[in-house]
Amino acid sequence: MTRSLKKGPFVDEKLLKKIEGKRPIETGLIKTWARRSQISPEMIGFSFGVHNGRQHLEVLVTEEMVGHRLGEFSHTKKFLRHGGKMQKELDQKKKEAEITAAKSAKTAVEAKK
Numbered sequence: 787m788t789r790s791l792k793k794g795p796f797v798d799e800k801l802l803k804k805i806e807g808k809r810p811i812e813t814g815l816i817k818t819w820a821r822r823s824q825i826s827p828e829m830i831g832f833s834f835g836v837h838n839g840r841q842h843l844e845v846l847v848t849e850e851m852v853g854h855r856l857g858e859f860s861h862t863k864k865f866l867r868h869g870g871k872m873q874k875e876l877d878q879k880k881k882e883a884e885i886t887a888a889k890s891a892k893t894a895v896e897a898k899k
Contacts, residue, residue, distance in 0.1 A: 795853075798823040805832055817842050821857030836860035 789796060798820035805816065810831030817835040825847055835842030836856045843860040851859070867873065 795824040795826070796822065797826050801834075802826075802828070805829060815842075815844060818856065821855065821860065823856050825851045825854055825856060827852055838862045 798818070801816070801818055801820055801823055804818075805813070805828060810833075813832060815833050815835045817837070819837045821836060829847045830849055830852070831847065833844055833846045834856060836845050836859065837843075838860045839862050845856065845859040
């Protein structure tokens with residue numbers, strides 16, 4: 787559910803104080819734990835270190851991000867890959883293709899000599 791229009795967007799006051807009167811070029815990484823804070827137009831160009839539960843991930847704010855939350859750009863779970871039988875078959879075919887490509891490159895080098 788979205789926030790009520792009469793309340794306005796939630797932007798953490800501490801974040802606004804940290805960027806107030808500063809220029810994005812001069813300011814380094816601004817660390818924050820406020821994942822729920824919405825990105826406002828004043829934040830464009832700044833880079834934030836948004837905490838994901840373990841570390842701070844760097845998020846450079848652009849115009850397209852305005853209105854979204856900081857936490858959307860700092861994922862809390864690391865995606866490894868989809869598993870299963872089909873994925874194993876794809877990985878095996880990829881390895882075989884790499885091996886054949888390496889062999890063909892080796893024979894091409896030997897043929898030039």
